[in-house]
Amino acid sequence: MNYADLNSKQKLAIHTLGELKAVGYRPKPIKQELRDNLIHKIQRKEEVFPGIWGYEDTVIPDVERAILSMHNINLLGLRGQAKTRIARMMVNLLDEYIPFVEGTDLNDDPMEPLSRMAKDMVEEKGDQTPISWMHRSERYTEKLATPDVSIADLIGDVDPIKAATLKLPYSDERVIHFGLIPRSHRGIFVINELPDLQARIQVALFNILQEGDIQIRGFKLRLPLDIQFVFTANPEDYTNRGSIVTPLKDRIDSQIVTHYPKTLEIGQRITEQEAVVKAEQKGMIRTNQLIKVLIEQIAFEARESEYVDSKSGVSARMTISAYESLLSAAERRALLNSEKETHVRVSDLYGVVPAICGKVELVYEGEVEGPVIVAQNLIGKAIRTQFLNxxxxxxxxxxxxxxxxxxxxxxxxxxxxxxxxxxxxxxxxxxxxxxxxxxxxxxxxxxxxxxxxxxxxxxxxxxxxxxxxxxxxxxxxxxxxxxxxxxxxxxxxxxxxxxxxxxxxxxxxxxxxxxxxxx
Incomplete structure (x- = not known):
């Protein structure tokens, strides 16, 4: 039987390298794996990124082209533009299960072992080398870039405890404790908010992206890591905290710019999909189309407001929180009046002010007015705009x-x-x-x-x-x-x-x- 014809149950029944060879298994780089599975989805007219609205003709085609090109990707955009969600959904383009040498730190492919431990095991046990299987959900690693992230966190460092336990000298590469990136071998590795990573840490990624070798405390290791890198970042002028160093940007093959919903309808669809509506609220509160439109209009007004920092952006999370607060305002009123059912009111919009205040970053003029006043101003503008319809x-x-x-x-x-x-x-x-x-x-x-x-x-x-x-x-x-x-x-x-x-x-x-x- 050919490996490609095996179902998940049959694959999981394979426990040794010899059995894996017998079914004709061949290693496949992760970028090729993503490409092949994407091609199959496109040919079968399947939705590749379900639930991502408003990107059908812009961002998603760019992401698909990058995957077909087998590129590392940087998703560039303001907050709340589904960058991380897109990265996480790329996992669905991986094979359901892949084999790896059991007990190894780097998820070594049995046919192409990478680590010293896996190579020694294959050399010692041959076809009896034990095999385990990794589900696609385990092949995703995400790291938020913060100023305290170190090279040891991402690449690795010498582990003195391991050296003492194994009684090995520091010159032996087996004393190395690998960081997150090597441990993401054969997986998707995501760094969120890349500009926040210190420049010296960004420099450490150069060779990993291009040449595939790393250095740890004087150890020069040739590790051709097989990783799909995905980075997310805000525009460089959004923050004073940092930027992407130019040589690193040059090594990221595709930079894809995301954006906010372009229409109220798309924004409304996102809000309705993401908002958490409690079971009690569904039976108690009646809504209408206009109130949902007004919630989205508030976000559109905020993105154009002279009081709101346009470089910061207004996240889609604002409308989600606002809609949840709107329902809670109506629910509270019904509970106070011992009413089993109520309909949302325009006045309930003013109950979403706290949801707005926490989601917009104000310029100086907005700070002078105060966040509450600005939020009420935005609600008023939304009503004014929709009134003419x-x-x-x-x-x-x-x-x-x-x-x-x-x-x-x-x-x-x-x-x-x-x-x-x-x-x-x-x-x-x-x-x-x-x-x-x-x-x-x-x-x-x-x-x-x-x-x-x-x-x-x-x-x-x-x-x-x-x-x-x-x-x-x-x-x-x-x-x-x-x-x-x-x-x-x-x-x-x-x-x-x-x-x-x-x-x-x-x-x-x-x-x-x-x-x-x-x-």
């Missing part, structure tokens, strides 16, 4: 003969005010929204076929959108939002309100208290 442009509506916003604006202009608290019950939420004259009819005019909960959501969305376009005033409370006439909002501050929880925002360069803050 459902309702008329307020700027143009002002010039129309019949202003569609007129009734709602006039209601607030008649000294009416409205508090929408984040934890109010479903019944109170509905009652307060329907109190606003003209809001119900306004939503009916521009939407259709909405259920009760969806319509209430759109009514609140319309209210927030009008505030973002300076048609009415909006002021944040610790426990919700306060809506009122724009003029009175502009001339009143937090001290003028009865609720001590209210506070104002100022996004302008002057010292005026602009609680409505047009963007």
């Amino acid at each position: 459902f309702f008329p442009n307020p700027e143009k509506a002002k010039k129309a003969k019949k202003n569609p916003f007129g009734k709602v604006v006039d209601w607030f202009g008649a000294s009416n005010e409205m508090d929408l608290m984040s934890d109010m019950s479903n019944r109170e939420y509905e009652a307060r929204l329907k109190t606003i004259e003209g809001l119900d009819d306004f939503v009916d005019e521009f939407t259709s076929r909405l259920g009760k909960e969806e319509k209430l959501f759109m009514m609140e969305f319309a209210l927030h959108g009008m505030a973002e376009y300076s048609l009415i005033g909006k002021q944040a409370l610790d426990r919700g939002m306060h809506f009122k006439d724009l003029v009175s909002s502009m001339f009143s501050g937090p001290d003028d309100e009865d609720d001590d929880d209210q506070f104002g925002f100022d996004f302008d360069d002057d010292d005026d208290d602009d609680t409505n803050r047009p963007f």
